[in-house]
Amino acid sequence: MQELTASINAKNIIDLEKAASFLGISTATARNWVKCGHLQTYSTDKKYFFYLSDIENVKNNIINGNFNKLNGRANKSKAERTFIPDEYLQDGTSVDDITKIVNFVLENNISISLSLLLLSLNLLQKEKIISSIIIQDVISQNLSFTNKQIGEEIKAWLSNVGIDEIKNEYSFLLNCKIPRQRDTLGFFYQSLLLEGKKSQGGSYYTPETIVNEIIKDYVKIDSKVLDPCCGTGQFLLSFADVIENPKNIYGVDIDEIAVRIARLNILIKYRDQKFAPNIVYKNTLFEIGNYDLFSSNVENIRDFDVIATNPPWGVHFSKSDIERLKTFYSEITSLESFSYFLKKSIDLLRDGGIISFILPESILNVKTHKDIREIILKNTHIKKVSYLSRVFKNVFTPVIRLDLEKSKKENGQIEICKENESYTTEQTKWKNNIDFVFDIHADNFDTSIIDKIFSVHHTTLLGQADWALGIVTGNNKAYITNDKKEGFEEIYKGKEVKRFVLDEPSNYVNFTPEKFQQVAPVEKYRAKEKLIYRFISKYLVFAYDNQQKLTLNSANIVIPKIPNYPIKVIAALLNSSPYQFIFQKKFSSIKVLRSHIEQMPLPLWSDQTFYEVIKLIDEIITGKDSFKKLDNFIMKQFRLTTKEINNIKNFNTK
Numbered sequence: 001m002q003e004l005t006a007s008i009n010a011k012n013i014i015d016l017e018k019a020a021s022f023l024g025i026s027t028a029t030a031r032n033w034v035k036c037g038h039l040q041t042y043s044t045d046k047k048y049f050f051y052l053s054d055i056e057n058v059k060n061n062i063i064n065g066n067f068n069k070l071n072g073r074a075n076k077s078k079a080e081r082t083f084i085p086d087e088y089l090q091d092g093t094s095v096d097d098i099t100k101i102v103n104f105v106l107e108n109n110i111s112i113s114l115s116l117l118l119l120s121l122n123l124l125q126k127e128k129i130i131s132s133i134i135i136q137d138v139i140s141q142n143l144s145f146t147n148k149q150i151g152e153e154i155k156a157w158l159s160n161v162g163i164d165e166i167k168n169e170y171s172f173l174l175n176c177k178i179p180r181q182r183d184t185l186g187f188f189y190q191s192l193l194l195e196g197k198k199s200q201g202g203s204y205y206t207p208e209t210i211v212n213e214i215i216k217d218y219v220k221i222d223s224k225v226l227d228p229c230c231g232t233g234q235f236l237l238s239f240a241d242v243i244e245n246p247k248n249i250y251g252v253d254i255d256e257i258a259v260r261i262a263r264l265n266i267l268i269k270y271r272d273q274k275f276a277p278n279i280v281y282k283n284t285l286f287e288i289g290n291y292d293l294f295s296s297n298v299e300n301i302r303d304f305d306v307i308a309t310n311p312p313w314g315v316h317f318s319k320s321d322i323e324r325l326k327t328f329y330s331e332i333t334s335l336e337s338f339s340y341f342l343k344k345s346i347d348l349l350r351d352g353g354i355i356s357f358i359l360p361e362s363i364l365n366v367k368t369h370k371d372i373r374e375i376i377l378k379n380t381h382i383k384k385v386s387y388l389s390r391v392f393k394n395v396f397t398p399v400i401r402l403d404l405e406k407s408k409k410e411n412g413q414i415e416i417c418k419e420n421e422s423y424t425t426e427q428t429k430w431k432n433n434i435d436f437v438f439d440i441h442a443d444n445f446d447t448s449i450i451d452k453i454f455s456v457h458h459t460t461l462l463g464q465a466d467w468a469l470g471i472v473t474g475n476n477k478a479y480i481t482n483d484k485k486e487g488f489e490e491i492y493k494g495k496e497v498k499r500f501v502l503d504e505p506s507n508y509v510n511f512t513p514e515k516f517q518q519v520a521p522v523e524k525y526r527a528k529e530k531l532i533y534r535f536i537s538k539y540l541v542f543a544y545d546n547q548q549k550l551t552l553n554s555a556n557i558v559i560p561k562i563p564n565y566p567i568k569v570i571a572a573l574l575n576s577s578p579y580q581f582i583f584q585k586k587f588s589s590i591k592v593l594r595s596h597i598e599q600m601p602l603p604l605w606s607d608q609t610f611y612e613v614i615k616l617i618d619e620i621i622t623g624k625d626s627f628k629k630l631d632n633f634i635m636k637q638f639r640l641t642t643k644e645i646n647n648i649k650n651f652n653t654k
Contacts, residue, residue, distance in 0.1 A: 016048040019055050022322075022335070031518075056319055097177050102191050104172055112192050113257050114161050117154075118173035119188055120264055124150065126178070127268055135171040139163055149276060150267045157260055182208060185261045186232025206310040206358060210388065210401065211238045214308050214356040217403070219243065223305040226250040226348065228284040228341055233262030235308050236279065237269060246270040250304070251279035252288065285340050286324060288348065303350045310358040311341040313397075332371050338363065339372035346379050349406040355380070361387070361398040364438040365587055367595060373436040380404040381412035382427055385440050387419070400440075416440045434599060442585035449644050450582055456638060458601035461570075464562045467594055468524035470535070470553040471509070474517030484508045494534040494554030497543045499575045499627065500620050502532065509550060518553065525550050529567050530559045531574075533597075538590050540583050542574045544621065558597060568617045569610050570602060575627075576634045581648045609637060 014022070019039070020030040031048070033039040040054050105115045121138065124130040129146050137143060141158060145151035181187050215238040219225060223243060227235040230251030239249050246266055253259050259281040266277045282288070315337035317325065325332070325340060332339050338359055345355050363369045364385075376382065386401040405412075412427045423443040430438050442450060471491065473479040481488060488508035496503040513519040524530070526548040534541045535556050544567065551557060560567050573579055579600060583589075587596050616630040635645050 012052050013049055014052050014055065016050075019050045022055055023058060052319075098179065098188075098191060101173070101176055101178070101188065104176075105192060108169070110170065110173075111161075111165065112189070113157075114165050114170075115173060115192060116185060116189060116257060116261065117157050117161055118166075118170060119178065120154065120157075120185055120261070122174050122176065122178055123184055124154075124268075125174075127271075129268065129271065133174065135166065135168055135174060138174070139166050147267060147271055149274070150264065150271075153260065153263055153267065182237050183232055183234050183261075183265060185264065186234060186258075189232055189257065189261060206234055208234070208238075210358065211235055211308075212241075214401070214403075215239060215242060218306050218308070218354045218356060220305075222248070224248045224250075224303065225306045225308070226252075226304045226345075227309045228252050228288070228307060228345055228348075229254075229309050229311050230262050230279060231255065231258045233265040233279070235310075236262055237265055239308075240266060240269045246273060246275050247278060249278060251277075252282050252284045253279075254281070254283050256281045285344055286328065288344065304348050304353055305350065306354045306356070307345040307349060308354075308356040309341070309345075311338045313338050313360055331375055334368045334371055336369065336372070339369065342372055343375055346375070346404070346406060351406055353406050354383070355402075355404040355406075357402050358388075359400055359402055361400050361588070363402070364400065364440060365435075365589065367435050370435040373430075373438060376404060377427065377431050377436055379406065379408075381407040381409040382414045382430075382438075383412075384415040384417065385438065386417040387440060416443070435595075437586065439586050439588075441588045445647065446581075446585050449578075449640070449647065450585060452640070452644070453578055453582065453638050454601050456601065456603045458603045459562060459565070460598055460600065460602060461558065461560060461562070462598040464560065465598075466524055466527075466559040466561065468520035468557040468559075469518060470551040470555045470557070471513075471516055471520075472518035472553045473509070473515075479510050479512065479516070481508050481510075482506065485510075489550065491550040491552055492532065492555055493552050494536060497532050497534050497541055497555050499541060500544050500571060500617060502543050502545065502549060507552070511550060520557070524557060524559060527557075527559045530557050531567065531571055532557055533574075533592055535592055536590060537592055538584070539580055540574050540592060542571045544568055544571045544617070556592075556594075558594075562602070565602060566610050566614055568614045569605075572613050572617055572630060572634065573602060574600060577631050577648050577652050578635055578638065578640070580652050584651070603637065605637060 016030055023030065025033075030039065034041060034048070039050065039058065041048070041050060101119070104110075105112075118138070121130065121133065121143075124145075125132060129150055130143060133143065138158070141155070141163075143151070143154065145154070178184055179187065211234050215235075219239055219242045221242060221244055223239075225239045225243065225248065227233075227239075227250070230236055230253045233251060236249055236251050240246065243249055246269075249266065251259075251262055251266075253262070259279060263277045263279045266279060313336075317335065317337070322335065325335070329340055329343055332343060338357070342355070342357060345357075349355065363372065381404070382402070383405050384401070384403040386403075388399045388401060410428070413424045414427055414430075416423050416425060418440070421443075425440075425442075425444060425447070429447065430436060433439065439447075480491070484490075485508065488510050490505040491507050491509040491511075492502050492505050493507065496505060513522055528548075529544070529546050532543045532545050532549070532551055532555050535554055560570050562570075574597070582600065583592075583596065586599075587593075589596065612633065613630065616626050616633065619626040620630065635648070640648070
C-alpha cells in the first residue's frame with residue numbers, strides 16, 4: 001500500500017482533481033472522459049490517477065484542435081478567423097479602410113510582423129518622423145529619421161524580419177490610408193490576430209474610455225507606473241497623457257511584436273525627448289523581482305505608485321511554466337493567469353500604491369478564485385469595484401474593474417459602482433463570507449435583509465443530502481426519442497423543470513445506464529422523493545418529484561436527508577422570492593451549483609409552520625394558483641418589514 005501511495009504521489013502521476021484542473025474541465029467531465037476512453041488511466045484498478053505526460057498530450061491536442069471530443073463544438077481557442085474591433089474606432093474612421101488593409105495582408109499571406117513594420121513606416125511618414133519613402137528604400141534600408149531612437153527601433157525590427165521577405169507589391173501598406181487612433185498600430189495588430197490566438201493568450205482590446213478613467217482617478221504628473229502585460233501600449237499611452245517624464249513609464253509583455261509597437265507608441269508620444277523606453281520583451285511573472293530588469297543597475301523595483309492593466313485571462317501555460325508558477329506562487333492553486341498578475345503586482349507596489357485591473361466577473365464569486373480573493377483581502381484595501389458588464393467584442397463574460405490599495409486597513413470601505421448606482425460596503429464583511437466571496441450585487445440594505453434571514457435559527461443541506469447529475473447518454477440518436485415508444489420512459493430537460501412541478505416532457509429514453517456516458521447511481525433517480533432543479537439558470541427553480549423520474553444533464557437532483565425536515569418545505573424555500581433574492585445578490589450566477597444550494601438557510605420552524613407550507617405546496621402541485629400566498633407566508637415567517645418585502649419583490653420583477 002505504501003508503494004502505491006508513493007507512486008501516486010510521484011511527480012509523474014496526478015489525481016483526478018489535478019488532471020481536471022490542468023485540462024480546464026470539471027472533475028465530473030474528467031470522469032466522463034475516462035468512461036468514454038478519452039483519458040487513459042494509470043491502471044485499470046486505480047482509474048482516477050493519470051500519467052502527467054498523458055494529460056499534457058491531451059491538453060496539447062485540445063489547444064491544437066486535434067482532440068476529437070471537442071472538434072464538433074464551437075471551440076474558440078482554435079478559431080481560424082480574424083475580427084476587427086470596430087466598436088473601438090474613433091469617430092470619422094471608416095471600417096472599410098481597415099478592412100481593405102486586413103484583406104490585403106491576408107490575401108498576400110504577409111507575416112503579421114512585416115505587415116505591422118510597413119504600417120509603422122506609413123504612420124511615421126504621416127507623423128513627419130520620416131520623409132516620404134518607397135518600398136525600395138525599405139529594402140535598401142535607405143531610411144532617415146528625425147528621432148534617433150525611433151530609427152534604431154525600426155532598424156532592429158527590419159533585421160528581425162529579413163529584407164528578403166519584402167516584395168515590391170507590398171508598397172500598398174506604406175501608402176494606404178490608416179486611421180487616426182491613439183494606438184493605431186495596436187488596433188491593426190488586434191485586427192490581424194486570429195481569434196483563437198487572442199483566446200489562448202487572453203488578449204483583447206480594452207476600450208479607451210475604461211483606460212482613461214483609471215488613469216484619471218490615480219495617475220499624477222510624477223507617478224511611477226507599470227503595465228505588467230502592456231501589449232501594444234494602450235495603458236502606457238494613457239499614462240503618457242499625464243506623466244511628464246517618460247522614464248517613469250514601465251511596460252512588460254511576452255509578445256515581441258506588441259512590445260515593438262508599444263515602444264514606438266511611447267517614442268512617438270514623447271518625440272521631442274531623448275530616452276530609451278522602459279518597455280521590455282520579458283515575462284513579468286518570472287523576470288521581475290528584487291532587481292530592475294529595465295537597466296543594469298541593481299535596485300529595489302518594488303516601488304510603483306500605480307500598476308494598471310487588462311491582464312490575460314485563462315492562459316494555457318506550458319508544463320515547465322506550471323512547475324515554476326507552483327514554486328513562485330504557491331498560494332495560488334487555480335492556475336489562473338490573472339491571479340498570478342494580481343499577486344505579482346501587489347508585490348511590486350509601494351505601500352499606499354494603487355492597482356487597477358480589468359477582470360472577468362468570475363473573480364468575485366467563483367470558488368476556484370478563492371485563493372486570489374484571500375490574498376487581496378489580506379494584503380490590500382479594496383477601494384472600488386466597478387461592474388462594466390460586457391465590454392469585449394466576441395467575449396460574453398461580464399467584466400469588472402477592480403481597484404486595490406496596498407494597505408493593511410482592517411475596516412476599509414469599498415465603493416461599488418453599478419450602472420447608475422453606487423454604494424459602499426465594509427471589507428470585513430467580505431472577509432467573513434464563505435470562500436471570501438465579493439458579493440458586489442448586495443448593497444447595505446440588501447445585506448441587512450439577507451443577514452436577517454440567516455439570523456433565524458437554521459440548518460443547511462451541507463453534508464445532509466445526496467446529489468446527482470442528470471444523464472448524458474453519449475449518443476442521443478440511439479437512446480433518446482421525441483415520441484414515447486415501447487420500453488422508453490419520460491426524461492426531463494432543465495427547461496421542463498418548473499416551480500414545484502415538471503412540465504410535459506419532450507423526450508423519452510431507453511434507460512440502459514450501463515451504456516451511458518454519464519449516469520448517477522440508479523437509486524438516486526428512483527428515490528421515493530427528490531428535488532429536481534435547473535442547472536443553467538439565473539434563478540432557483542426546483543420541482544418536487546415522487547414519481548422516480550429521469551433527468552438529462554441540464555436538470556440535476558438533490559435528495560435531502562435532514563431528519564424531520566419535510567422535503568416540500570425545502571422546495572418552498574428555494575423557490576421563494578427571498579431565496580431568489582439571496583441567490584442573485586450573493587452569487588450572481590447563471591449556474592445553480594451545489595455549493596450555492598448548500599449555503600441556503602433552512603429555518604427550524606415549528607411543525608405547525610411546516611404543515612401550513614406543505615398545505616400550500618400541495619395546492620400548487622394540484623394546479624391551484626397559491627404561489628403568491630405561499631411566498632407571502634414565507635416572508636412573514638422571517639418577520640420582514642413592508643420595506644424589506646417591497647425591496648425583494650421589486651428586485652424579482654426586474
